Structures are given as structure tokens and as C-alpha cells.
Amino acid sequence: MNAKLQSQLQAQIDKLDSVSTAPAILMPLLDMLRLPSDRIKLEKVVELISYDGSIAGQCLRLANSPLFGRRQTETVRSAVMALGLERVRSMLFGLCMNEVIPRDKWVFAPDAFWRHSLGCALITQRMAERIEYPEPEKAYLAGLLHDLGFLVNSVLYTEKFRECLRLAAEEHIPIHVIEEQVLGFTHCETGQMLCEHWGLSKELVDAVHCHHDVSLLPNAGPLACLVHLSDLLCRVRYLGYGYDEIMGVDLGGDAAWQTLIRAYPALENMDLVRFTFDIDGAMEQIVATVDSVFGARTIAAPATS
Ligand SMILES: [Fe+2]
Numbered sequence: 578m579n580a581k582l583q584s585q586l587q588a589q590i591d592k593l594d595s596v597s598t599a600p601a602i603l604m605p606l607l608d609m610l611r612l613p614s615d616r617i618k619l620e621k622v623v624e625l626i627s628y629d630g631s632i633a634g635q636c637l638r639l640a641n642s643p644l645f646g647r648r649q650t651e652t653v654r655s656a657v658m659a660l661g662l663e664r665v666r667s668m669l670f671g672l673c674m675n676e677v678i679p680r681d682k683w684v685f686a687p688d689a690f691w692r693h694s695l696g697c698a699l700i701t702q703r704m705a706e707r708i709e710y711p712e713p714e715k716a717y718l719a720g721l722l723h724d725l726g727f728l729v730n731s732v733l734y735t736e737k738f739r740e741c742l743r744l745a746a747e748e749h750i751p752i753h754v755i756e757e758q759v760l761g762f763t764h765c766e767t768g769q770m771l772c773e774h775w776g777l778s779k780e781l782v783d784a785v786h787c788h789h790d791v792s793l794l795p796n797a798g799p800l801a802c803l804v805h806l807s808d809l810l811c812r813v814r815y816l817g818y819g820y821d822e823i824m825g826v827d828l829g830g831d832a833a834w835q836t837l838i839r840a841y842p843a844l845e846n847m848d849l850v851r852f853t854f855d856i857d858g859a860m861e862q863i864v865a866t867v868d869s870v871f872g873a874r875t876i877a878a879p880a881t882s
């Protein structure tokens with residue numbers, strides 16, 4: 578992206594807050610996203626959720642889903658306790674972004690977008706736990722946010738971005754490849770700018786920035802690598818963008834996996850087939866969870882008009 582386009586985009590992103598009708602809970606939530614997890618207060622989270630009926634309902638559905646043992650959770654407070662504060666905080670953010678984007682600006686079907694984001698969040702966290710990454714909840718958040726740039730592109734470049742999605746679906750190729758050709762930038766870059774604008778940590782910003790290509794940053798950290806691999810796994814297992822991509826995944830040969838091995842040498846001896854098998858086992862539960870939040874859905878062609 579050239580410098581002129583970058584400063585133009587930056588100015589538009591800086592204005593995003595004032596052009597969208599953010600739900601009341603968005604700004605307090607963003608403040609919470611910046612807090613270390615031990616400073617988040619349960620009562621504050623319950624209060625925020627209770628402001629919005631549809632968000633409270635989705636929170637209860639998730640707490641009652643198979644991933645959390647189908648508890649009979651009937652209050653927001655017990656749902657928050659069942660899910661855990663960190664998870665609720667991230668999920669709330671996703672749900673309230675649904676309300677930030679005006680209906681006519683959604684290029685992806687919102688449920689396809691959030692199925693992919695939530696699926697990626699859950700898998701990033703699983704992988705983080707498996708490799709003993711010290712902050713699995715941060716991994717969850719990075720997975721949830723990684724494609725935020727799609728929302729920026731949908732709001733700022735609605736028609737051109739719709740064309741990108743149509744072409745990508747027609748040719749069965751990753752959308753960032755088409756974005757580069759049509760827009761001259763990708764959702765990775767606009768997502769990075771939005772995360773910077775919100776003051777999120779550099780580690781999160783970097784993970785969003787290089788989630789399709791960790792070699793973009795010379796010092797891409799484990800978080801970026803986990804998000805990259807988890808995004809790939811989601812896309813080959815029908816938790817992608819709502820269209821089929823022609824792709825294969827070779828985890829062991831992926832640059833992100835090699836970077837992870839350098840950070841966690843014990844991974845070198847990990848049985849990768851077994852590792853992906855475990856993730857596949859979790860995938861079924863993850864799909865059930867995503868369905869319980871957004872409703873069951875078959876893979877559908879993207880909206881093209
Ligand atoms: Fe992406």
C-alpha cells in the first residue's frame with residue numbers, strides 16, 4: 578500500500594467511531610479490552626450484558642451449549658460465571674460489532690463472518706493451550722479479532738469489497754489475494770489500523786496484520802503464528818468465509834509452524850497427525866457452539882448484490 582492511500586485510509590478509520598451507531602456497551606467494552614484480566618469485574622460485565630437483550634440472549638445460549646456441558650443457565654450472572662469472564666468479554670465484543678455495522682453495509686453474511694471469527698477464536702485458544710502458550714485467553718481474543726478488517730472494508734468500500742468477495746468466490750481463492758488486486762490493500766492492513774486506533778496491544782495488532790502471511794513481519798510472535806494456523810484450519814473445515822476455497826494445509830511445512838517450533842522447541846517432537854486429530858475432535862464441539870450462538874447454517878453462496 579502506498580503512503581498516500583495509507584494516510585487516506587487512516588483518516589477514514591479515525592472517523593469510523595462517529596459515523597457508526599455504536600451500541601451503548603461498545604465503548605465501555607473497549608475500555609475493558611485494554612484491562613489486564615485480573616482487573617475485570619464480574620458485576621461490571623453482567624451490567625453491560627444486561628443493557629442489551631439480544632446480547633444477553635446469545636450469552637445464555639452459549640452458556641447452555643454443548644461446549645459448556647449444556648448447563649441449565651437462566652441468568653446472565655450464572656451464564657457469565659459458566660463461560661468465564663475473559664471469554665464473555667471477547668464474545669460480547671463480537672456480538673456488539675454486529676450492531677456497529679449498518680445492515681446495508683454487510684458484505685459477508687454476518688453469521689458467516691462471526692462463525693469464522695468465533696471458530697478461529699476457539700481453535701486459536703485450543704492450540705495455545707496445547708503448546709502451553711502462557712495467555713490462552715489472549716489467543717482467543719486474537720482469533721476473534723483477526724478479520725476485523727473485513728468490517729472496515731465493508732463500511733468504507735462496500736461496493737468494491739462486494740466485488741472482491743464475488744471474484745474470490747467465483748475463482749475459489751483467498752479473498753486477501755483479490756483485495757490486493759482490486760483495492761490495493763487487504764483486510765489485514767485495515768484491521769491492523771483499526772486495532773491500533775483502538776489502542777490494542779502490539780502483539781494483537783501484529784497478529785491481525787500478518788494472519789495470512791507471518792513472513793510479513795521479521796519477528797512475528799507465537800500469537801500471530803497461532804492465529805494464522807487456526808485461520809487455515811477453520812477454512813479447510815468449512816468454517817471459512819461462506820464459499821469454498823481450493824486449498825490444502827501442510828501444517829508441518831508452514832512457516833508459522835516453523836516459527837512456533839523455534840519459540841517452543843518441544844513442539845519438534847509433537848505428533849502433528851495426532852495434534853490435528855485432536856483439533857478435529859474439538860471442531861465438532863466448536864461448530865455446535867457456533868451454531869448455538871448464531872443458529873445452524875449450511876454453507877451458502879455469498880451475497881452478491
Ligand atoms: Fe483474513
Ligand SMILES: [Fe+2]
Pocket residue numbers: 693697723724808
Ligand atoms: Fe480469517
